[in-house]
Amino acid sequence: MSKQVIRNFSAGPAILPQSVCARAAEAIQELREDGHAVAADGIGLSVLEISHRSPAYEAINDEAERLCHEVLGVPETHQVLFLQGGASLQFVMVPFNLRQEGKVACYVDTGNWSSKAVDESRLLGETRVIASSAESGHDHIPELPAAEAYADASYVHITSNNTVRGTEFVELPVLAGGVPLVVDCSSHIGSRPLAFSRAALGYAGAQKNLGPSGVTLVFIRKDLLARPLAGVVPRYLRYATHAKTPSLYNTPNTFGVLVLKLMLEWLRDQGGVAAMEELNRRKAGALYNVLEDSSLYTPHARPGSRSLMNVTWTLGGAPEDERAAMTKRLLAAADAAGLVNLKGHRTVGGLRASIYNAFPEEGVRELCDFLREFERTA
């Protein structure tokens, strides 16, 4: 039976290294025989059935935490937490924890995710959008305004990579006046060195470069854990609650944290974030070159704001209904060629190739060839 290689451009949950899947599967089966867990060299139980307070799980948790510092570059000044609820719950926890009396929560609007964060913040207190690229369809990262625009901020929140629009901050900004920077780095953490020391708080849904869905990595500068809260905050939604016995206040997604640890080990073994940056620049560069050289394709994001992780584009040069039909044809032809999940996010349309760390370079080459060929015969 002939088998076709599938190239999975899903924006998340996304492609994982095969070795990580294999080791995750082993951990689920570990040392079980004849219907029972059997003790031998290992812990004698599946990772799915051990208590989160067992030495075996605590070792997983501690090592995952350590690797976040070592591999992702989270500074030792920050507490690492593995929470649940995705970035969407962080949209709530950030204002609950970091708002301060008499100050304003400030946000940079770069599209879908940041606007959800703004919406949650507005429910809890005064909120200000200090920069936005909405007027041009969020096709770039807007300039940060002068310091006066956020001098009264309790914090400034950015989405450092936007999966839907395909935009990315080149660098994490340095804020004036010691205002805490909050970074939703869900979709590019681990893709290259990032200056996390500039962030007071960072968070990332793990289901892109860190592996599994259902785990949110949070890192918070330890001094912020002691900052007084503005208003009533449920205990479960306080970072301090989860920092006391790190990530073990209640039962975590134990399997998810294991997969995250496996992903970080894989990342380390690939040469870490520096090696990833090189690879990711090659991968994204090749794809942007095809789009730039084309008269059919138009990259959505402007140069200088282009994401290395999520490349977005549209088909240009024809009336809208014709473009839509051609986009559909392209997606069908790509699917048939094993290039799957290239459809743009449902809210913006067009096309999107998510090429996270684990997405292989040859898959990008195949997409480049496919796109050139499609244009040639279109």
Next chain:
Amino acid sequence: MSKQVIRNFSAGPAILPQSVCARAAEAIQELREDGHAVAADGIGLSVLEISHRSPAYEAINDEAERLCHEVLGVPETHQVLFLQGGASLQFVMVPFNLRQEGKVACYVDTGNWSSKAVDESRLLGETRVIASSAESGHDHIPELPAAEAYADASYVHITSNNTVRGTEFVELPVLAGGVPLVVDCSSHIGSRPLAFSRAALGYAGAQKNLGPSGVTLVFIRKDLLARPLAGVVPRYLRYATHAKTPSLYNTPNTFGVLVLKLMLEWLRDQGGVAAMEELNRRKAGALYNVLEDSSLYTPHARPGSRSLMNVTWTLGGAPEDERAAMTKRLLAAADAAGLVNLKGHRTVGGLRASIYNAFPEEGVRELCDFLREFERTA
């Protein structure tokens, strides 16, 4: 090499059927070869790397939802949701969503988990404990008071099985005056038929009878989704937000929902909750008999309130320090015999055997034999 069978009495994450672990491991590896996902009969990708908006995942999500109705007996009047954050986040979401202006949130206090629920509720508004067994160390389920005690309640919350104390409601109560009943049934859902039609809202951390940690099953009577909210509630914390596109408002714990689905299929194939009740009564009955017949062991929970899932006891008849030393000896001897995780919850001490659905009957027999032998030679 000789191998010892491990009997895992963990309170959760807890023992799973081997077939569920095997199928979960397969789903992680599914059809991957040579470092790439390979399309054949299946979806061609690991369950860990498919989008939560893909047809493959939506099929998992829909089937898991359907099985909650079919296998667990969740009425069709209720919306099933797969959320994150465990019961601890429900301690927050329940008062946020169900509090009503001018009414009081009422709770039955049966120990550790209900008191955490009470603490979160108190932060958000007026809260009343209408029944408690605190004075006798939460050794029983207290009687519900007369209707007047909760006539002004926005809801009444119970923990229908207490994992720490080993107590269990024989039946879910019927409340007077149409007051909504809220049930934290984390640690006995699926263990026997439960009259969920009496509950306006039920929730369960899945890591006991439903399998994985990191998934919370919630079911809510649909009319409650439209009830006006008292005060400001973050969007992410509203049940209505998650009910709109059931369980897909944001990225769920996709692997966790898959394992939950596998667990429900296993439960169905075992004969469902009715067959489980028979088995669980045999298992727990055998263990309580040993404790009752003993002069060394004292069951913590009173007859009529004893949990079929979590059996708790202490060693009696000696001064406290001697008892503590003997408990330690018992735990060490049990460990050596492959009977692991029998230590009582860290807040109450003593001993606890969690014998959820997947815990095999022969494992209970082994524990019974061990306990009798330990007493004989103590």
